[in-house]
Amino acid sequence: MTTTLHGSAVIEFRGVGLTYPGPPAVHALHPCDLRIADGEFVTVVGPSGSGKSTLLNIAGLLDTPTQGQYLLNGIDTAALSATRLAALRGERIGFVFQAFHLLPHRSALENVELAMVYRAVPRPQRRARAAAVLERVGLAHRAAALPTQMSGGERQRVAVARALVGEPSLLLCDEPTGNLDSATSASLLELLDTLHRDGMTIVVITHDRQVAQHGQRTITIRDGVLHDSAHRSEAA
Amino acid sequence: MTKHRRGAAPERSRLAVRDLLSEAVAGMLQRPARSVLTALGTVLGVGAFIAVLGLTGTATSQIDHRFNSLTATEVSVTDVGPRNAAARDMSFPHNADARITRLNGALAAGVFWSVRLGPQQAVRAAPVGTANSVDARTQVIAASPGVWQASQARFVEGRAFDGFHETHHQAVAVIGSATAARLGITTLRTHPAVFIGDTAFTVIGILKDVERKPELLMSITVPRSVAERTWGAPTDEGAQMLISTRLGAAAQIADEAAVALRPDHPEYFKVTPPPDPRSLRTAVSDDLSQLFLLLAGVCLIIGAVGIANTTLVAVLERTGEIGLRRALGARGIHITLQFLTESAALGLVGGLVGTSIGTVVVVTVAAAKQWTPVIDPATLAVAPTLGLAAGLLAGMYPAWRASRIPPVEALRR
Incomplete structure (x- = not known):
C-alpha cells in the first residue's frame, strides 16, 4: 500500500521486507510499499512482536532489508556502503528510544552533544547548539544535571534534544512514552506536535492507541504485515 | 529545520582525534576504581621491569666498584715447571x-x-x-x-x-x-x-x-x-x-x-691476569637480568590479560552505549578506536605509574645499601611504551568484538 500524500518522500519502501533465514524462515516484515512524505507525523501501531520495531530499524538504517528497495530522502540505501549508511543515519535520522539510552555519567548537555561528535563539529559549536536545543525542549536549566538526577520526562526530553540537535530529516521514536506516566506522556506528545508543526517528519511506534491518535496517519502492523493506514485531518 | 539535499549521500562520518581521546578518557573516568584496578597489572609489570633493570644496573655498578679496587689489581702465577x-x-x-x-x-x-x-x-x-x-x-x-x-x-x-x-x-x-x-x-x-x-x-x-x-x-x-x-x-x-x-x-x-x-724458562709458569671487568659485568648482569626480566614479562602479560578481561566486560556492559553510538552515526572503526584508545590509555597510565614506582624502589634500595642508583635513561623512556603496547594488544580483541555487534542487537540490550 502506498500513501497518497503529496510532497517529496522522506521514507519510500518499494517491496521492502525482512526475512530471517531458517529453518524455519521467519518473516519479520512481509514485503510492503510505504511512502512517508516530508513533514508527515505518522504513528505505527501493533501488538508486541508484530514487526513494529523491525519497520523502525529498517527505516532508521539500523537493519538491512532482505527484499525490496528503501529510499531515504531519495537515496537508494541498498547502494550505500556501511560507512555511508552510518553517515546517512547520523545526519538524516534522529532516534528517540523507550529506554532513553542516555549515558549515565554525562550531563544532559554532554548527552545532547554526543550526537554531533561523529560529524566532527567543533566543540564550542557543539556546546552552543546543544544548549539551544535543550532550551527548545524546555530543559535549559537542567543542562548540567546527570540523567540519574532527572525525572523520566526530563530524560526523554534530553533524548529528544539529542535526536534534534543534528537537524535530521526524520525523527524516529520507538515507544517514546513507554516509560512515562500519563501527564509526562502528554507533555512529550505536545513537544512532538510542536516539532511537527515546525515541519519535522516524525514516525512514532507505539502500542498505545491514544498516542497513535496524535499522528496524521496511523499505520497498523500485525504479524509482519502492514495494514491500511488511516488519514486524519490536521484538526483531528 | 534543515532540509537536506535529496538524492545526495552525505560524507563519511568522522571522529576527530581530540574527541576520540576525550571519549576514551571519559570512558576511563566513568568507573575510576575499576580503571585503577585494571591498570594495576600494568603498573606491577612495568614497575618490576624498571626495578629489575635498575637494581641490576645498580648492583653491577657496585660489582664494578669492588672489582676495580681489589680483583683488578691481583695477578696469580702458578708453578707448572x-x-x-x-x-x-x-x-x-x-x-x-x-x-x-x-x-x-x-x-x-x-x-x-x-x-x-x-x-x-x-x-x-x-x-x-x-x-x-x-x-x-x-x-x-x-x-x-x-x-x-x-x-x-x-x-x-x-x-x-x-x-x-x-x-x-x-x-x-x-x-x-x-x-x-x-x-x-x-x-x-x-x-x-x-x-x-x-x-x-x-x-x-x-x-x-x-x-x-x-x-x-x-x-x-x-x-x-x-x-x-x-x-x-x-x-x-x-x-x-x-x-x-x-x-x-x-x-x-x-x-x-x-x-x-x-x-x-718462562714456560715454567702459568700467569692468571684478572678477568676483564666488562665481561664480568656482562655475565653478572645477564644472569640477573634474564631471570628477573622473565618475571617482569610475566607480570606484564598478567597485566595485559587483566586489561583484556576488563575491557571485554566493559564492552558487554556498554553494549547499549555501543548501539546508541552506532545510531548516532558512529562507524565500526570508531567503536574499535574508542575501546582501543581506552585500553591503550589504561596501559600508558599503568606504564607511567609503574615507571615511577620502579624508580622509587631502585632509589630506595640503593639508598638503604648506600649504593649509587643506576638506571639507564633509555629504560625509563621505553617502560611507559611497554605499558602502552600491553594496553593496545590487550584491547584489540574486545575492541574488534565491540565493533562487530550489530546496532540493532546492541540497542536491544
Missing part, C-alpha cells in the same frame, strides 16, 4: 719477590704453597707426647715475606716474618686468630710456640684479616726457606705467587711476570 730429579725442585727462584717488585706497577709479591705433612707431623700446641693438643685440621703454608703485603694482612698482635727470618731460616710462624684460639694461644707476651711434627715454631704474629687469600686465616704460615729445609719443595700442588699491582697495571705485570721470574 717439571718436577723430576733433573730439574730444579721449584721453579720460583729464591729472590722471586724482589724480581717481581722491581717491575713497574707491582706493589708486592710473595710465593706460597701448602705444606704436605707426614703422618707423624701433626700440628700441636705442645711438644710431642701431649696428645690432647693435636690439631689435625690446621693447614701449614710456606710463604715468602712478600705474601703479607700482597694479601694486605692486618694483625691482632705481633707482626709478619720478614727478609731476616727468611734469610736466616728462623723457625717462626704467623697464625690466624681462629687457629690461635683453637691452639689455646691468647697472647704473644709469653712467646708461645707451635709444634709441627717435632719442630717448634715461635709464633710472632696473629692475623686479624686479609683482603686476599683467606686460607691464610685458617693456617699456620712459616717462612719459605724454613719449609724447604724442613719438608722440601712442594710436591703435589706447585707453588703459587700472589702479586699485588697498581690499578691498571695488572695486565702488563701478567705479561712480564714469567720472564722476570725465569728468563731462561
Whole structure:
C-alpha cells in the first residue's frame, strides 16, 4: 500500500521486507510499499512482536532489508556502503528510544552533544547548539544535571534534544512514552506536535492507541504485515 | 529545520582525534576504581621491569666498584715447571719477590704453597707426647715475606716474618686468630710456640684479616726457606705467587711476570691476569637480568590479560552505549578506536605509574645499601611504551568484538 500524500518522500519502501533465514524462515516484515512524505507525523501501531520495531530499524538504517528497495530522502540505501549508511543515519535520522539510552555519567548537555561528535563539529559549536536545543525542549536549566538526577520526562526530553540537535530529516521514536506516566506522556506528545508543526517528519511506534491518535496517519502492523493506514485531518 | 539535499549521500562520518581521546578518557573516568584496578597489572609489570633493570644496573655498578679496587689489581702465577730429579725442585727462584717488585706497577709479591705433612707431623700446641693438643685440621703454608703485603694482612698482635727470618731460616710462624684460639694461644707476651711434627715454631704474629687469600686465616704460615729445609719443595700442588699491582697495571705485570721470574724458562709458569671487568659485568648482569626480566614479562602479560578481561566486560556492559553510538552515526572503526584508545590509555597510565614506582624502589634500595642508583635513561623512556603496547594488544580483541555487534542487537540490550 502506498500513501497518497503529496510532497517529496522522506521514507519510500518499494517491496521492502525482512526475512530471517531458517529453518524455519521467519518473516519479520512481509514485503510492503510505504511512502512517508516530508513533514508527515505518522504513528505505527501493533501488538508486541508484530514487526513494529523491525519497520523502525529498517527505516532508521539500523537493519538491512532482505527484499525490496528503501529510499531515504531519495537515496537508494541498498547502494550505500556501511560507512555511508552510518553517515546517512547520523545526519538524516534522529532516534528517540523507550529506554532513553542516555549515558549515565554525562550531563544532559554532554548527552545532547554526543550526537554531533561523529560529524566532527567543533566543540564550542557543539556546546552552543546543544544548549539551544535543550532550551527548545524546555530543559535549559537542567543542562548540567546527570540523567540519574532527572525525572523520566526530563530524560526523554534530553533524548529528544539529542535526536534534534543534528537537524535530521526524520525523527524516529520507538515507544517514546513507554516509560512515562500519563501527564509526562502528554507533555512529550505536545513537544512532538510542536516539532511537527515546525515541519519535522516524525514516525512514532507505539502500542498505545491514544498516542497513535496524535499522528496524521496511523499505520497498523500485525504479524509482519502492514495494514491500511488511516488519514486524519490536521484538526483531528 | 534543515532540509537536506535529496538524492545526495552525505560524507563519511568522522571522529576527530581530540574527541576520540576525550571519549576514551571519559570512558576511563566513568568507573575510576575499576580503571585503577585494571591498570594495576600494568603498573606491577612495568614497575618490576624498571626495578629489575635498575637494581641490576645498580648492583653491577657496585660489582664494578669492588672489582676495580681489589680483583683488578691481583695477578696469580702458578708453578707448572717439571718436577723430576733433573730439574730444579721449584721453579720460583729464591729472590722471586724482589724480581717481581722491581717491575713497574707491582706493589708486592710473595710465593706460597701448602705444606704436605707426614703422618707423624701433626700440628700441636705442645711438644710431642701431649696428645690432647693435636690439631689435625690446621693447614701449614710456606710463604715468602712478600705474601703479607700482597694479601694486605692486618694483625691482632705481633707482626709478619720478614727478609731476616727468611734469610736466616728462623723457625717462626704467623697464625690466624681462629687457629690461635683453637691452639689455646691468647697472647704473644709469653712467646708461645707451635709444634709441627717435632719442630717448634715461635709464633710472632696473629692475623686479624686479609683482603686476599683467606686460607691464610685458617693456617699456620712459616717462612719459605724454613719449609724447604724442613719438608722440601712442594710436591703435589706447585707453588703459587700472589702479586699485588697498581690499578691498571695488572695486565702488563701478567705479561712480564714469567720472564722476570725465569728468563731462561718462562714456560715454567702459568700467569692468571684478572678477568676483564666488562665481561664480568656482562655475565653478572645477564644472569640477573634474564631471570628477573622473565618475571617482569610475566607480570606484564598478567597485566595485559587483566586489561583484556576488563575491557571485554566493559564492552558487554556498554553494549547499549555501543548501539546508541552506532545510531548516532558512529562507524565500526570508531567503536574499535574508542575501546582501543581506552585500553591503550589504561596501559600508558599503568606504564607511567609503574615507571615511577620502579624508580622509587631502585632509589630506595640503593639508598638503604648506600649504593649509587643506576638506571639507564633509555629504560625509563621505553617502560611507559611497554605499558602502552600491553594496553593496545590487550584491547584489540574486545575492541574488534565491540565493533562487530550489530546496532540493532546492541540497542536491544
